[in-house]
Amino acid sequence: MSDLSIGQQQYLLQHRKHKRIVRISRILILLSFLFIWEFTANVGIIDSFIFSSPSKIALCFWGMVLDQSIFLHIGITLYETIVSFLLVIAISILVAVALWFSSKLSEILDPYLVVLNSLPKSALAPLLIVWLGATKTTIIVAGMSVAIFGSILSLYTSFTTVDPGKIKLIYTLGGTRFHALIKVVIPSSIPAIISNMKVNIGLCLVGVIIGEFLAAREGLGYLIIYSSQVFKMDWLLMSICLLCIMAMTLYAFINALEKWCSKRF
Amino acid sequence: MEQVLELKHIHYAYHTLEGETPTLTDISFALNKGEFVSIVGPSGCGKSTLLSLIAGLITPEKGLIKINGKYLRESTTNVGYMLQHDELFEWRTIYNNVILGLEVQHMLTARTRQRAHELLDLYGLKQFESSRPSELSGGMRQRAALIRTLVLEPDLLLLDEPFSALDYQTRLNVGDDIGQIIRQENKSALLVTHDLSEAISLADRVIILTGRPASIKQTIPLIFNLESDTPLNRRNAPEFKTYFNLIWKELNTNE
Numbered sequence: 001m002s003d004l005s006i007g008q009q010q011y012l013l014q015h016r017k018h019k020r021i022v023r024i025s026r027i028l029i030l031l032s033f034l035f036i037w038e039f040t041a042n043v044g045i046i047d048s049f050i051f052s053s054p055s056k057i058a059l060c061f062w063g064m065v066l067d068q069s070i071f072l073h074i075g076i077t078l079y080e081t082i083v084s085f086l087l088v089i090a091i092s093i094l095v096a097v098a099l100w101f102s103s104k105l106s107e108i109l110d111p112y113l114v115v116l117n118s119l120p121k122s123a124l125a126p127l128l129i130v131w132l133g134a135t136k137t138t139i140i141v142a143g144m145s146v147a148i149f150g151s152i153l154s155l156y157t158s159f160t161t162v163d164p165g166k167i168k169l170i171y172t173l174g175g176t177r178f179h180a181l182i183k184v185v186i187p188s189s190i191p192a193i194i195s196n197m198k199v200n201i202g203l204c205l206v207g208v209i210i211g212e213f214l215a216a217r218e219g220l221g222y223l224i225i226y227s228s229q230v231f232k233m234d235w236l237l238m239s240i241c242l243l244c245i246m247a248m249t250l251y252a253f254i255n256a257l258e259k260w261c262s263k264r265f
Numbered sequence: 266m267e268q269v270l271e272l273k274h275i276h277y278a279y280h281t282l283e284g285e286t287p288t289l290t291d292i293s294f295a296l297n298k299g300e301f302v303s304i305v306g307p308s309g310c311g312k313s314t315l316l317s318l319i320a321g322l323i324t325p326e327k328g329l330i331k332i333n334g335k336y337l338r339e340s341t342t343n344v345g346y347m348l349q350h351d352e353l354f355e356w357r358t359i360y361n362n363v364i365l366g367l368e369v370q371h372m373l374t375a376r377t378r379q380r381a382h383e384l385l386d387l388y389g390l391k392q393f394e395s396s397r398p399s400e401l402s403g404g405m406r407q408r409a410a411l412i413r414t415l416v417l418e419p420d421l422l423l424l425d426e427p428f429s430a431l432d433y434q435t436r437l438n439v440g441d442d443i444g445q446i447i448r449q450e451n452k453s454a455l456l457v458t459h460d461l462s463e464a465i466s467l468a469d470r471v472i473i474l475t476g477r478p479a480s481i482k483q484t485i486p487l488i489f490n491l492e493s494d495t496p497l498n499r500r501n502a503p504e505f506k507t508y509f510n511l512i513w514k515e516l517n518t519n520e
Contacts, residue, residue, distance in 0.1 A: 173370070
């Protein structure tokens with residue numbers, strides 16, 4: 001480190017300072033938010049029956065940890081989200097590949113995909129309950145329905161915008177369209193597939209919660225609906241906090257995957 | 266003399282909803298083994314189309330193409346095609362880029378791998394085998410692209426303005442470099458370019474095309490009296506200017 005010039009050292013110092021300010025500010029915002037919430041609820045500025053308070057939420061969470069019921073709810077929601085996410089990724093890659101292979105097929109199906117993509121998917125949830133019953137399958141399908149059409153469209157778009165020169169290269173080397181797919185289109189679409197995953201994990205969670213609102217007996221979505229009906233605001237806000245944490249964790253996983261991939265590709 | 270390539274009365278047109286654009290009319294010529302031919306013509310006259318036809322990427326509307334005496338469709342000869350850009354894949358190392366053609370044609374054996382290593386070594390890229398393309402200079406990238414073509418052991422090389430994406434100085438060097446590699450490997454080559462001095466410095470013969478729809482206007486054989494006949498030496502030879510002016514005049518006269 002000693003052989004760095006003074007200019008470089010100063011630059012690094014500035015950079016570290018900037019990073020520190022960002023990190024501390026972020027934590028301060030969270031802490032002051034929690035503090036103001038707790039304080040105003042305690043002195044009675046806001047009604048803690050309606051707005052709850054951080055300490056009540058924490059106590060409520062601890063209580064559910066002790067009787068272990070919270071793990072069931074978190075586990076179910078997580079399971080449904082991950083299953084629907086994986087299915088969305090697998091199916092949308094397969095469909096996008098099929099559309100890429102046959103431009104005729106993609107031209108034929110285009111209006112259907114556009115309509116299905118712009119349809120508000122929550123409208124489908126009651127239909128799914130009638131068709132599939134109030135089961136986990138329904139909720140997984142609800143989660144998929146939110147993400148899948150947009151996912152297909154964005155993957156297909158990224159497949160078709162691959163550098164035509166690279167595809168021509170494959171043909172000049174005596175390759176077929178299949179080679180173009182596995183040697184060029186898929187590898188060069190890896191960044192697009194991952195950014196697509198980032199969007200989809202959030203959307204699947206949205207879909208799963210919608211599904212649980214309507215057709216579940218466990219899961220965080222069920223907990224939210226149930227607690228609003230019996231006016232247990234501690235439960236409701238705790239569930240929302242847990243959803244925040246879950247969304248962040250899932251997103252962080254995909255970020256880590258992206259980092260790993262960008263090293264390899 | 267053995268003919269590597271033979272074109273007879275080739276016609277080609279592009280079709281769009283707005284209409285038909287005739288691109289090539291009645292193109293006939295042949296290429297001997299080990300011969301280097303340049304094709305020059307006004308821009309957009311269909312030079313690249315000609316190469317795509319020979320590579321079998323598109324089929325002519327009329328006429329026939331023979332490679333090593335066999336019709337293009339039945340031919341098993343490898344035709345190497347060098348594109349304007351090197352098109353090296355950033356997600357592969359240089360070595361893995363070089364063996365891409367072997368992978369695609371299921372020709373990846375111990376022997377062909379060995380050959381890839383040898384060529385990389387021979388043309389000074391050995392130490393970059395496991396580098397990414399972005400770590401190489403433009404000239405080295407173009408060399409790697411040439412090796413990618415050469416490992417398939419093509420009898421005929423098609424060069425589609427392969428130096429046009431390089432800056433002028435690199436271009437002279439790479440042109441010289443690639444030209445000598447092709448001579449050394451004793452390949453027949455067909456170079457399409459709009460750079461007259463490039464065409465003259467590399468080829469045995471220059472074919473001049475007319476504007477669209479292109480037909481052959483003239484064929485000019487190039488003969489240099491040089492002890493070491495390299496592209497860079499040619500540029501300094503007295504004949505160079507004569508040929509340049511001759512081709513320039515041909516390109517700029519409309520019949």
